[in-house]
Amino acid sequence: MRLEFPPGFMWGTATAAHQVEGNNRSSDWWAWEHHPKTPVAEPSGDAIDQLNRYEDDIALLAGLGIPVYRFSTEWARIEPTEGEFDQSALDHYRRVTETVSEAGMTPMVTLNHFTLPVWLGARGGWLSPDAPELLARYCSRVVEELGDLVDWYCTINEPGVVAFGGYVGAIGFPPGTTTMTEWDQAIEGLRRGLALSREAVKQSRPEAKVGATHAMIEYESNDAGRPIMEFFRSQMEDRFFAVSGDDDFIGVQTYTRQTIAPPSWTAPIVKALAGNGALRKHALPRLIRNQANLGGEQKKGVRTTDMGYEYRPEAIAATVRRAAEVFPGKDIIVTEHGIATTNDEERVEFMRDGLAALHAVIADGVPLRGYTHWSAFDNFEWALGYRMQFGLIGVDRETQERTPKPSAEFLGRVAQENAVEV
Numbered sequence: 366m367r368l369e370f371p372p373g374f375m376w377g378t379a380t381a382a383h384q385v386e387g388n389n390r391s392s393d394w395w396a397w398e399h400h401p402k403t404p405v406a407e408p409s410g411d412a413i414d415q416l417n418r419y420e421d422d423i424a425l426l427a428g429l430g431i432p433v434y435r436f437s438t439e440w441a442r443i444e445p446t447e448g449e450f451d452q453s454a455l456d457h458y459r460r461v462t463e464t465v466s467e468a469g470m471t472p473m474v475t476l477n478h479f480t481l482p483v484w485l486g487a488r489g490g491w492l493s494p495d496a497p498e499l500l501a502r503y504c505s506r507v508v509e510e511l512g513d514l515v516d517w518y519c520t521i522n523e524p525g526v527v528a529f530g531g532y533v534g535a536i537g538f539p540p541g542t543t544t545m546t547e548w549d550q551a552i553e554g555l556r557r558g559l560a561l562s563r564e565a566v567k568q569s570r571p572e573a574k575v576g577a578t579h580a581m582i583e584y585e586s587n588d589a590g591r592p593i594m595e596f597f598r599s600q601m602e603d604r605f606f607a608v609s610g611d612d613d614f615i616g617v618q619t620y621t622r623q624t625i626a627p628p629s630w631t632a633p634i635v636k637a638l639a640g641n642g643a644l645r646k647h648a649l650p651r652l653i654r655n656q657a658n659l660g661g662e663q664k665k666g667v668r669t670t671d672m673g674y675e676y677r678p679e680a681i682a683a684t685v686r687r688a689a690e691v692f693p694g695k696d697i698i699v700t701e702h703g704i705a706t707t708n709d710e711e712r713v714e715f716m717r718d719g720l721a722a723l724h725a726v727i728a729d730g731v732p733l734r735g736y737t738h739w740s741a742f743d744n745f746e747w748a749l750g751y752r753m754q755f756g757l758i759g760v761d762r763e764t765q766e767r768t769p770k771p772s773a774e775f776l777g778r779v780a781q782e783n784a785v786e787v
């Protein structure tokens with residue numbers, strides 16, 4: 366069967382500066398990777414050297430027929446010293462953006478994808494009270510520089526993951542604080558950052574479409590698990606949704622489903638935990654750190670990806686439906702969806718099943734406008750290093766040779782036909 370997508374549907378792929386460029390030495394992540402006690406599997410090093418190879422990479426994507434390239438500008442390169450903007454870095458991103466446009470593609474620019482300048486990281490990152498204003502100042506500078514070359518801006522990528530990963534000690538992100546207080550404080554900083562960065566973009570370029578990109582999970586729970594599920598949804602999604610009402614679009618990024626189904630005898634304990642301040646403060650972060658299942662631990666009887674996530678391509682449709690319920694009528698873009706696997710046939714299957722499920726969502730009237738797959742290239746998967754392969758294009762990191770996988774051709778075909786065969 367052939368599933369047609371609406372005219373003008375935006376098909377693309379995504380990357381983030383730190384994961385592909387290489388040598389992002391002025392960033393908090395670089396410092397974190399080189400800390401003697403780092404939880405990061407290996408340093409990012411040269412990454413896939415996209416800093417120098419962007420022309421070839423963009424030509425490759427254009428040749429595959431994939432029209433949107435979502436990439437990020439790197440705050441740490443643009444403002445390596447507080448208050449001093451590096452014009453050569455700004456020029457670089459202008460050239461990258463021009464190259465995308467000249468290839469006949471559409472640039473979608475993420476202004477902040479996880480990394481911070483090291484000077485801000487040293488002050489506690491999102492715990493620093495001036496972080497939101499500093500982000501907004503940097504955003505204004507970038508948007509003024511890129512001018513009319515860019516119509517699509519993403520502000521902060523996955524604020525929920527930034528707070529969860531870096532401030533409650535869950536998945537090995539900097540700055541590595543571990544308490545509930547810091548988690549909440551980082552969430553508040555990010556919420557202000559979202560609002561101020563949107564305003565900064567709008568002020569410099571009112572015509573551009575701007576939105577945050579939210580990490581969402583398809584949750585399932587039993588009665589005992591419901592308070593846990595609600596707690597996570599609130600910390601990871603809803604608190605950020607609450608400041609996204611004025612965004613032009615909602616970016617949705619989903620990789621899996623999470624089932625929270627503790628045995629029923631735990632229900633009173635969970636309830637007590639949820640209500641009790643001291644327990645919540647001390648026990649919850651520990652529980653979270655023990656439960657974060659990353660890096661390939663296999664769940665019994667469940668098909669999993671190399672990340673250890675449940676294999677669940679359709680999860681993206683469930684989360685897009687949820688976003689549409691929270692924001693009726695607002696445009697939604699799937700800004701990330703992908704799978705870590707060394708079996709590229711599995712990636713094609715994952716995309717096909719995910720797209721079929723999204724097609725049904727559109728048929729139900731949800732204004733879903735685009736899909737950018739994570740990721741264009743195999744790249745640096747944060748604390749897990751280079752082991753995870755999310756790319757449509759493989760990269761030999763010795764020679765930096767690029768090899769498109771069948772999944773890249775699959776997405777190119779889907780984009781050109783604006784339809785998927787299922």
Ligand code: BGC
Pocket residue numbers: 381384522523526580618701739746747755
């Ligand atoms: C992030 C990416 C990351 C991907 C796969 C998202 O959380 O935005 O930077 O590589 O998921 O884990």
